[in-house]
Amino acid sequence: MLRRLRPKNHHCFPAPAPAPRRADPGEGGPFPRSACAVPRKQRGRVRGRQEGAMLRVLRTGPAPRLLRQQQHCSSGVLPNERIRNIGISAHIDSGKTTLTERILFYTGRIAQMHEVRGKDGVGAVMDSMELERQRGITIQSAATYTMWKDTNINIIDTPGHVDFTIEVERSLRVLDGAILVLCAVGGVQCQTITVNRQMKRYSVPFLTFINKLDRLGSSPSRAVQQLRSKLKHNAAFVQIPIGLEGNFKGVIDLIEEKAIYFDGALGQTLRYDEIPAEFRAEAAERRRELIECVANSDDQLGELFLEEKIPTAAELKLAIRRATLKKSFTPVLVGSALKNKGVQPLLDAVLEYLPNPSEVENYAIINQGDSEDKTKFLLNSARDDSQPFIGLAFKLEAGRFGQLTYIRVYQGMLKKSDYIYNTRTGKRVRVQRLVRMHSDNMEDVNEVYAGDICALFGIDCASGDTFTDKTSTDISMESIHIPDPVISVAMKPSNKNDFDKFSKGLNRFTREDPTFRIHFDDESKETIVSGMGELHLEIYAQRMEREYGCPCTMGKPKVAFRENISAPHLSFFPCGMRRSVILMHVLADGCPVLLEQSEKVCSLNNTEWELTAVNTAIPGLIISRLMKHQ
Numbered sequence: 001m002l003r004r005l006r007p008k009n010h011h012c013f014p015a016p017a018p019a020p021r022r023a024d025p026g027e028g029g030p031f032p033r034s035a036c037a038v039p040r041k042q043r044g045r046v047r048g049r050q051e052g053a054m055l056r057v058l059r060t061g062p063a064p065r066l067l068r069q070q071q072h073c074s075s076g077v078l079p080n081e082r083i084r085n086i087g088i089s090a091h092i093d094s095g096k097t098t099l100t101e102r103i104l105f106y107t108g109r110i111a112q113m114h115e116v117r118g119k120d121g122v123g124a125v126m127d128s129m130e131l132e133r134q135r136g137i138t139i140q141s142a143a144t145y146t147m148w149k150d151t152n153i154n155i156i157d158t159p160g161h162v163d164f165t166i167e168v169e170r171s172l173r174v175l176d177g178a179i180l181v182l183c184a185v186g187g188v189q190c191q192t193i194t195v196n197r198q199m200k201r202y203s204v205p206f207l208t209f210i211n212k213l214d215r216l217g218s219s220p221s222r223a224v225q226q227l228r229s230k231l232k233h234n235a236a237f238v239q240i241p242i243g244l245e246g247n248f249k250g251v252i253d254l255i256e257e258k259a260i261y262f263d264g265a266l267g268q269t270l271r272y273d274e275i276p277a278e279f280r281a282e283a284a285e286r287r288r289e290l291i292e293c294v295a296n297s298d299d300q301l302g303e304l305f306l307e308e309k310i311p312t313a314a315e316l317k318l319a320i321r322r323a324t325l326k327k328s329f330t331p332v333l334v335g336s337a338l339k340n341k342g343v344q345p346l347l348d349a350v351l352e353y354l355p356n357p358s359e360v361e362n363y364a365i366i367n368q369g370d371s372e373d374k375t376k377f378l379l380n381s382a383r384d385d386s387q388p389f390i391g392l393a394f395k396l397e398a399g400r401f402g403q404l405t406y407i408r409v410y411q412g413m414l415k416k417s418d419y420i421y422n423t424r425t426g427k428r429v430r431v432q433r434l435v436r437m438h439s440d441n442m443e444d445v446n447e448v449y450a451g452d453i454c455a456l457f458g459i460d461c462a463s464g465d466t467f468t469d470k471t472s473t474d475i476s477m478e479s480i481h482i483p484d485p486v487i488s489v490a491m492k493p494s495n496k497n498d499f500d501k502f503s504k505g506l507n508r509f510t511r512e513d514p515t516f517r518i519h520f521d522d523e524s525k526e527t528i529v530s531g532m533g534e535l536h537l538e539i540y541a542q543r544m545e546r547e548y549g550c551p552c553t554m555g556k557p558k559v560a561f562r563e564n565i566s567a568p569h570l571s572f573f574p575c576g577m578r579r580s581v582i583l584m585h586v587l588a589d590g591c592p593v594l595l596e597q598s599e600k601v602c603s604l605n606n607t608e609w610e611l612t613a614v615n616t617a618i619p620g621l622i623i624s625r626l627m628k629h630q
Contacts, residue, residue, distance in 0.1 A: 077383055080358035082151045083451050084350055085408075087171050089199075090181035091191040092160040095211040097124045097138055099181060099337040099346075100157045106268065106344055107153075109146040109438070113266065115338075126157045128440035131542060139539055141167040141395065143406065143437045143453060148347045154453045162191055163536035165198075166515045170394045170463065170480045172198050174408035174453070177354030178206040179346070184218035184334075188226035196231050201481060205327050207353060209346055213241050213248045214336040220244075224332055235330040236293040237286050238320070239345065242279060251334055251342050252279060254287045255313050255320075260345060267340030294319050297328035317352055324353045357381045357451030362410050364390060364466075367423070367474045383449040385413040389420065392477045393465045396512045403511075405459045406437070407467065410477070414454070415447045420467045423476045433457040463514055482514045485530035489537055490558065492527060494551040501550040502527075509540055516540060524558035 088096045097116050101124045104110045114122045116136050123133035126142040138159040145154045156175060158168045172178065178199060182188065199206055208227065210220045220241060227235040239251040242259060250261040252275055259276060263269040275283050294316070295305035301319035304311050311319070323329035333349055335342015363376040380387045389412035397404040407414075414420070416434045421427070435442040435455050448454045461467075466476040493502040506529075509516050517530045531537045541552045 077449060078152055080356045080381060080383060080451055083154070083356050084151060084354055085154045085174070085176040085357065085451065085453060086350060086354060087156045087158055087168075087175045087178045087204075088181060089158045089168055089172070089178055089195045090160055091183065091186065091189040091195075092137070094160060094181045094183045094186070095337050096160060096181050097126050097157055099179075099209070099211065099343065100124070100126050100144075100155060102337050102340060102343040103153075103155065103347060104144065104146055105266070106347070107146040107148045109144070125439050130546065131539060137161065139164060140397070141171050142439050143455075144439055145436060145453075149351060151351055153347075153350065156453075160191055161533075161535060162194060163531070163533035163539075165194065165483060165532060166513060167395075168195060169198055169482070172202050172204050173480045174392060174394045175202075175204060176357055176360045177350070178204050179350070180206050180208045182208060182210045182223045182227075183215075184210050184212045184220050184223060185215050187219075187223040188230045193230065203327065205324050205355060206330070207324070207346070207349055208235060208330050208332045209342075210332060210334045211337055213244055213334055213341075214246070214339045216245055218244050220332075220334050227330065227332070233330045234293055234297055234323075234328060235332050236290045237334070238290065238331045238349065239333050239335075239342070240279070240283060240286050241334050242276065248336060248339065248341065251345065252283050253345065254283060254290055255316050257283065257287070262341045262344075267343075270344055291316065294323055294329055297323040297326065321353050325355050325359060364410070364475050364477055367476055379411045379450075381411070381450045383413075383451060387412045387450075388472045389414050389418075389467070389469045390472060390475060390477070391420075391467045393459070393461050393463065393467065394480065396461075396463055398508050398512065402458050403460070405456045405461060407454055407456060409448050409450050409452050409454065411450050412469070413447055413449050416445075419470070421470060421473045422461055423466045423468055423473055424462070425465075426473065427460070428470075429459050431456055431459075462511070480514075483532065485515055485517055486532055487534060487537065488528050488530040488557060489554050490524075490526040490556065491529045491537075491541065491552050491554050494553050498550040501548040502544070502552070505544045505548045505550060509543070521557065523560040526558060528557055 088100055090096050101110075101113055101115075104125060105113045110125055114124055116124050116127065116133075126144065127133050127138060128142060129139055132139050138157060141156050141158045143154065143156050145152060147153070156171045158171050159165075180192070180195065180199070182192065210223050212218060213220065220237075224235055224237065227233045237254060239253055241248055242250045242252060242261075250259055252259050257275065259273045259279075261271040261273060263271050291301070291305060291311065295302040298319040300322075301311060301315065304315070320329065320331055324331060331349065331353055333342065333346050335346065337343060358381045360381075362379045362381070364379055366375040366377065368375065379390060389409070391407045391409045391414065393405050393407050395406035397406070414431065414434070416431055418431050419428050420431060422429065433456070434445050434448065435457070436445055436448075436453075437455050442455070445454065464480045468475055493499060506518050506527075510518060515532050516536070519528050519530075520526070521528055529537060529540070531540070537554065541554055545551045
């Protein structure tokens with residue numbers, strides 16, 4: 001018999017779909033009516049409760065598609081060929097979070113789509129923070145996973161603002177591939193250049209998705225030209241749009257030479273058709289351009305091109321994959337995430353062109369005491385326990401159950417209740433809980449393998465720490481690049497009684513974000529916080545008030561001014577109807593030497609004054625002083 005869980009206080013476990021009413025001994029219904037009347041602010045606190053408790057409630061009705069998808073995704077050991085670790089990065093307001101929302105919907109991970117600033121007040125799944133939903137921006141990177149055509153895709157949605165560039169930095173450090181999203185109107189913008197530089201730093205191959213083709217003034221051709229001129233990429237269209245702006249209807253696949261339309265209310269049904277007559281000439285020209293660009297980067301296709309042979313669709317796809325993995329070619333896809341067009345072909349391209357964990361070479365460093373020589377060795381990506389465990393902690397987050405540590409597993413296997421070692425501190429810790437993340441929701445798992453991204457609870461560490469088993473404590477991974485802060489302000493609590501909350505919040509934020517730094521100025525007695533921009537520090541001030549109940553005041557730091565003699569100075573002293581001039585030079589031994597004097601004793605207001613010098617003056621400076629004559 002299934003036991004119904006009764007919510008404690010105001011907490012509840014909302015099911016994705018209403019369960020049919022079912023008789024339960026001693027109760028009037030399967031779910032208390034008060035659980036559905038919980039305010040949204042309180043409802044958000046319990047979205048990530050333990051999966052076991054959630055399952056017991058959901059069993060009162062038929063299992064939804066989302067739950068079946070989670071069970072399928074976590075069962076068995078998938079081979080490397082069926083795993084992709086990708087990130088979605090772009091400039092501000094290019095549509096990254098909206099694209100991620102569509103990916104999760106079309107793969108069956110979520111049951112409904114919501115907009116970043118939706119009228120229903122729910123917001124996108126990946127924007128779990130209340131500030132993100134209010135402002136309509138992404139502040140923290142969020143991890144999730146889903147299945148597409150029997151392939152597990154781990155996705156990290158990253159912010160676009162330069163103030164939160166550390167989130168992009170540490171996400172790209174642990175990912176195997178990425179999707180660079182461009183706005184069809186803005187094209188390559190300033191943060192696009194920054195993201196491109198970060199991808200080059202970590203050698204991440206990527207696809208380019210030109211979004212927002214439904215907007216007025218969209219021009220995908222201009223965006224591709226900017227990819228070539230500003231970013232120096234060998235880029236070419238893999239798809240071209242059928243119409244632009246208000247006439248955008250679908251895309252043309254240049255490889256298969258088919259038109260793709262997205263039917264249905266939410267674009268969930270793909271319809272393949274012949275290329276419209278008015279687009280055939282452009283499609284043929286773009287296909288020749290695609291073959292030429294790929295032939296310049298791939299030798300096998302280059303031989304066919306020189307022999308004037310037309311490659312088949314399979315040969316062209318393989319050539320694009322080889323060139324993309326070598327980072328010598330950038331495939332360009334088009335669509336509009338908001339209008340539900342072009343997302344499914346983008347998922348197919350992720351599987352076809354981006355690498356799996358076994359196709360990426362990851363290296364670890366052998367620590368040899370105080371020696372500066374670093375020996376690197378290649379890690380084994382086999383998904384079994386034949387090799388010792390090696391993982392990298394790339395993100396920290398304070399959750400409801402303590403510190404949440406995101407880890408990318410690079411080698412071996414990690415099980416729940418295992419003991420692992422922090423190679424920086426040498427401490428041994430026990431894995432008490434092992435979870436996989438879906439935004440701010442968690443699913444408990446018993447084991448993870450090389451290529452997986454997971455999270456641990458209760459681990460005391462810092463961002464960038466390496467964890468191994470007891471046989472590999474002298475091994476570490478390459479660190480994450482951390483940019484220096486660019487702005488500093490003074491911050492203090494508005495209420496003097498909130499200093500404990502203020503200190504607690506600052507300690508947590510500095511652990512989570514390496515670019516957020518604090519120090520105390522002994523002279524001005526102020527707490528100085530430094531960050532990557534005004535928005536960066538403003539967000540932390542608002543989080544301090546929301547999460548710790550400590551309103552803060554921010555302002556310019558005080559500066560302590562000091563005066564010092566830096567140049568020779570000539571002084572004039574009044575002496576009756578004349579002026580008396582004295583100029584003295586202090587030697588290295590502190591003895592003054594008279595250089596010039598017009599009057600030794602002068603009279604001023606019936607008081608006699610004598611021109612003297614002080615032996616304690618700073619050597620090497622010229623001074624003048626007037627002392628009263630005794």
